[in-house]
Amino acid sequence: MTLHLYNTFLRAKEPFAPIDPSNVRMYVCGPTVYDLAHIGNARPVIIFDVLYRLLRLIYGEGHVTYVRNITDVDDKINAAAREKNVPIAEITAATTAAYHADMAAIGALPPDHEPRATETIPEMVAMIETLIQKGHAYAADGHVLFAVQSFEDYGKLSRRDQDELIAGARVEVAPYKKYPGDFVLWKPSDADTPGWDSPWGRGRPGWHIECSAMSKKHLGVTFDIHGGGRDLIFPHHENEVAQSVCANAAPFARYWVHNGFLTVEGEKMSKSLGNFRTVRQELEKAPGEAIRLAMLKTHYRQPLDWSDDSLKEAREAVGKWYRAYREVTGGAKYEGEASVPPAFAAALCDDLNTPEARTLLDAYAGEVFTAKTPAAKEVALKHLLGAANLLGLLTQGPDDWFHSEKGALEPAEIERLIAARIAARKGKDFAEADRIRDELAAAGVILEDRPGGVTEWRRA
RNA sequence: GGCCGGGUGGCGGAGUGGCUACGCAGCGGACUGCAAAUCCGUGUACACGAGUUCGAGUCUCGUCCCGGCCUCCA
Structure with a gap:
């Protein structure tokens, strides 16, 4: 029995062979904690939870290391804090707690490590410095940018051609970029925005560098599986590869596993359509x-x-x-x-x-x-x-x-009515028995008579 | 425009060459005081057109349709 995984890098299924069977290593991109987890966030969590359980079955429980990060520095968080007029830490702490509760409620095992971006800033700064030293990044106007043209394999994971990308770009190119495809590793923060001191002034990390630094810290420069939603293939994962390979001079993840997208009632889930569904809402149903x-x-x-x-x-x-x-x-x-x-x-x-x-x-x-x-x-x-x-x-x-789902009637009341019905049936008073059953049905309780005079119940 | 993915029976959903999954719903039957649950049985499909092959949802080419990504997004 060999595990086969579809590797996005090859666009084909291939047999899975870990670098070290005594320590199989998997990294999955986790949430940005600015709002409650929605049902689309839950899909990769559940999928990679199953993969984690399967790997533990195959290689042994102590031989799999699963890392899923928490992105707790991000402009969406800053925006949410401003909007609600509360400190940023309050937003991230509350959202992280809600995330943990919701993921536990859908039965996801906690990962072995759950690094937070804000706890990994020194590692990110060190990685950026290495990239500058090696000529893969440059500082400009308070920003540090990754020089995409310095990495020959850029675009290989997402199968994108740089020139075509630029031709099709929808976004205005920032003036400090040497090349339009370059992306931000570090950006300056003003006094109201979270920031850390760095060789390039007070600032905060770009999104992509977080995962490169956090995966390296907990899994090493080369590890087995990197997962996430397929919408992350470009630019996020492509950029992670570029950063990590260039900084570490070593291969990055060996198997790239991406889950498909999710729609809601046939439509893309988006705030503008008003069809956002949180995990919490679905747990009510x-x-x-x-x-x-x-x-x-x-x-x-x-x-x-x-x-x-x-x-x-x-x-x-x-x-x-x-x-x-x-x-x-x-x-x-x-x-x-x-x-x-x-x-x-x-x-x-x-x-x-x-x-x-x-x-x-x-x-x-x-x-x-x-x-x-x-x-x-x-x-x-x-x-x-x-x-x-x-x-x-x-x-x-x-x-x-x-019996754990809530309903119109409490379990004790249901049991009382069932006992009354059983008594009626014993007395061949089927009219009364059926009346009780109808009463329960009206309250959303369905009865199942089992052999031996036992009656089970469940919510409709 | 570029890249990627998808179009299977009323619905959901597997299946990379041959034995026409499976679930839900429907229908018939068994069981039951009647139901519910369960069991047994049962109909319906492979977007379209060519091609390869003894044989194609399954491979190749073309056409149509749908979705995602293209530097915010699981």
């Missing part, structure tokens, strides 16, 4: 595991249309698996040992084929339902749980899943 499955039921490189219907379908699908789970445990969390079926691992090893993985989960759940003996059901459940857990799904007990 469905549990975190439903959000995860809604993300994973489409292959990560495909475009994904996020919709209420799709989220609802994912919630139902997860519900079916929990129903199978309940078939074995009666609602409690399973205490036995689960195992990942080889076919399931193989699906994920094929460039994270999560749609195929989802199909297998349905098959394992089906085996639970159709198995003839309790022992056979339990074997099937071990497969279901081992597989689902690898995707960060089925992490709670069935009762937790079915």
Whole structure:
């Protein structure tokens, strides 16, 4: 079982071979903390969380280092602070805390390191100095710029031709640039803007240098996987490559993994369209595991249309698996040992084929339902749980899943009505039993009568 | 204009040459006091046109349509 990943650099799937199997290293571009995480931010988090879990399965839990940064210095943050008239640190602290809470709610494991840009300024300054010394960057007008023409391979990752880029450029070229494609490594800050002292005066880093410095600090100059959204390929990742390769005189990331874009109800998500959806808003509609499955039921490189219907379908699908789970445990969390079926691992090893993985989960759940003996059901459940857990799904007990959502009626009241209905049924008073069931249905509670006189309930 | 990706059944969504996934919805049946849940069965597809091949959603070329990026953006 060999992991194959689609490498953007080659535009092809290739077998994954880590530099050091005892320490597989992955870097993923994290959020700029100026606002609540939206559902588009959640996609790479969930995808690379699955990749992280898979790598830990293959190479061992202690043998994978996952770094995801926090960008806490950025002009959007400055703008948000100005708009709300609060200190910048307040914005970044509150947004970071919200981000952690939201990512935990969608079941993402925390990365091994989560460096902040503001904690990595000396490393960035050092890298910029190296680039100037080596003739890859120059100071001009308080700025430091990367000289794109000094790097022969510039444009290789994004497959862009420099001259064509400039011809198609939409933005006015800043006067201090020697060449229109040059990009900012360091820019001056006025008194009201966050800044750090540097050889070029008080200023702040450009966006791209952050990731070059933070990845180097925690993963070394050359590491295995660099991930992010495909919209980052150019300019962000292209520029990271240029900075890192030129400063370190060593290869940068070996595998570039990019997830596809996300639309909402068929439209690009944007503030101007007013269709921004935060993770928080979606968590009001469905549990975190439903959000995860809604993300994973489409292959990560495909475009994904996020919709209420799709989220609802994912919630139902997860519900079916929990129903199978309940078939074995009666609602409690399973205490036995689960195992990942080889076919399931193989699906994920094929460039994270999560749609195929989802199909297998349905098959394992089906085996639970159709198995003839309790022992056979339990074997099937071990497969279901081992597989689902690898995707960060089925992490709670069935009762937790079915009963934790809020609704019009409290669980205690629901249980009371169910007891009354059971009594009515025992007395063959079906009219009363049906009246209670209708009453519950009106309150969004669906009943499922199970063998042995047990009645289960769930929210519609 | 350049680069990249996509067009599969009512909907979602896999599938890089041959065995016509899978899920949801629909329909029929079993089970049930009736439902719900579950099980069994069942119909519908590969944007269009050429080509390669014994054989093509799957490879090649062309056409049409949709989306992303082109120095703010997961």
